Amino acid sequence: xxxxxxxxxxxxxxxxxxxxxxxxxxxxxxxxxxxxxxxxxxxxxxxxxxxxxxxxxxxxxxxxxxxxxxxxxxxxxxxxxxxxxxxxxxxxxxxxxxxxxxxxxxxxxxxxxxxxxxxxxxxxxxxxxxxxxxxxxxxxxxxxxxxxxxxxxxxxxxxxxxxxxxxxxxxxxxxxxxxxxxxxxxxxxxxxxxxxxxxxxxxxxxxxxxxxxxxxxxxxxxxxxxxxxxxxxxxxxxxxxxxxxxxxxxxxxxxxxxxxxxxxxxxxxxxxxxxxxxxxxxxxxxxxxxxxxxxxx
Amino acid sequence: xxxxxxxxxxxxxxxxxxxxxxxxxxxxxxxxxxxxxxxxxxxxxxxxxxxxxxxxxxxxxxxxxxxxxxxxxxxxxxxxxxxxxxxxxxxxxxxxxxxxxxxxxxxxxx
Numbered sequence: 001x002x003x004x005x006x007x008x009x010x011x012x013x014x015x016x017x018x019x020x021x022x023x024x025x026x027x028x029x030x031x032x033x034x035x036x037x038x039x040x041x042x043x044x045x046x047x048x049x050x051x052x053x054x055x056x057x058x059x060x061x062x063x064x065x066x067x068x069x070x071x072x073x074x075x076x077x078x079x080x081x082x083x084x085x086x087x088x089x090x091x092x093x094x095x096x097x098x099x100x101x102x103x104x105x106x107x108x109x110x111x112x113x114x115x116x117x118x119x120x121x122x123x124x125x126x127x128x129x130x131x132x133x134x135x136x137x138x139x140x141x142x143x144x145x146x147x148x149x150x151x152x153x154x155x156x157x158x159x160x161x162x163x164x165x166x167x168x169x170x171x172x173x174x175x176x177x178x179x180x181x182x183x184x185x186x187x188x189x190x191x192x193x194x195x196x197x198x199x200x201x202x203x204x205x206x207x208x209x210x211x212x213x214x215x216x217x218x219x220x221x222x223x224x225x226x227x228x229x230x231x232x233x234x235x236x237x238x239x240x241x242x243x244x245x246x247x248x249x250x251x252x253x254x255x256x257x258x259x260x261x262x263x264x265x266x267x268x269x270x271x272x273x274x275x276x277x278x279x280x281x282x283x284x285x286x287x288x289x290x291x292x293x294x295x296x297x
Numbered sequence: 298x299x300x301x302x303x304x305x306x307x308x309x310x311x312x313x314x315x316x317x318x319x320x321x322x323x324x325x326x327x328x329x330x331x332x333x334x335x336x337x338x339x340x341x342x343x344x345x346x347x348x349x350x351x352x353x354x355x356x357x358x359x360x361x362x363x364x365x366x367x368x369x370x371x372x373x374x375x376x377x378x379x380x381x382x383x384x385x386x387x388x389x390x391x392x393x394x395x396x397x398x399x400x401x402x403x404x405x406x407x
Contacts (some may be wrong), residue, residue: 039343042350063351068303076311
């Protein structure tokens with residue numbers, strides 16, 4: 001590297017000319033780690049000046065302190081900015097969770113009031129004799145799931161195995177189990193506290209089971225009201241029971257079937273019927289044949 | 298010493314005054330912080346090497362911050378913002394590590 005001609009050098013033979021006037025290359029900086037050339041040049045310049053030419057000590061200290069205060073200010077602003085931004089994502093999430101809880105609570109309240117109003121309507125109808133309830137309407141209501149019921153039956157408890165591969169039970173399996181209960185003679189079934197209606201769906205979304213779009217949590221309790229003498233035996237013969245029994249030995253799931261003397265199942269929300277309309281008839285409606293009631297007329 | 302005190306005063310002032318950073322400036326704040334760190338470590342090493350100069354320190358700090366921010370801004374306009382920002386951070390980080398290593402040698406050996 002050629003020495004650059006430097007006017008400061010004139011007459012100052014004890015000061016060597018600056019060897020580098022540019023930043024060292026990246027590799028040099030990595031391997032040799034030389035001093036910052038700016039400071040080196042300044043030091044050499046100061047060494048060459050007489051004491052009168054150098055800036056005063058107070059000036060030096062003043063500039064240094066001012067620079068450090070500005071650097072500190074920058075650090076402080078950056079720190080404070082980062083802290084201010086961090087909770088915003090967390091608080092947004094918490095706000096959303098609170099919204100979800102509020103909406104779910106409101107949905108439960110509305111369901112309760114809808115059921116209460118429906119039962120009031122039925123009472124008024126009965127009082128006024130407006131629509132003579134057909135003999136088997138209560139049976140129809142039970143079958144449709146719109147009234148709470150109580151009676152003897154079965155309780156089935158299912159749960160995924162603990163540990164890593166614990167997503168074993170699918171919605172198909174639970175559907176098969178419930179269909180087995182119906183075919184074994186159950187008159188009312190509730191899955192995870194949600195009463196099944198003719199339009200009910202059991203779905204799996206992500207890791208959660210949704211019954212009528214309401215989440216139910218593991219372990220899931222399936223209650224079925226039916227003939228205590230025949231229901232357990234008939235249920236044990238269904239393919240759903242067999243599948244879950246094999247799951248117990250294959251995947252170590254939990255599958256417990258217990259008879260219960262008294263089960264109380266809640267009413268389901270009356271479904272919103274968009275396309276089905278009741279047939280208007282002048283005469284008192286005759287009950288359509290239902291499985292459990294004797295045919296009328 | 299007074300230098301550390303001045304730095305702490307600045308940090309405390311920044312945290313408590315809590316000036317709101319304008320949105321257009323916010324992406325350049327991290328780059329400015331890294332450039333400032335490089336200037337501080339360079340100054341500290343120069344001090345230990347007995348070649349410290351106040352003017353060089355202030356000018357290097359201001360120039361580092363402005364140049365780094367400008368490079369990132371230019372990269373944003375050209376569509377290579379993240380790559381150039383990575384490059385700036387890598388180079389400044391190398392310098393910071395070099396200066397920190399020199400400081401360590403001063404403190405623990407010389």
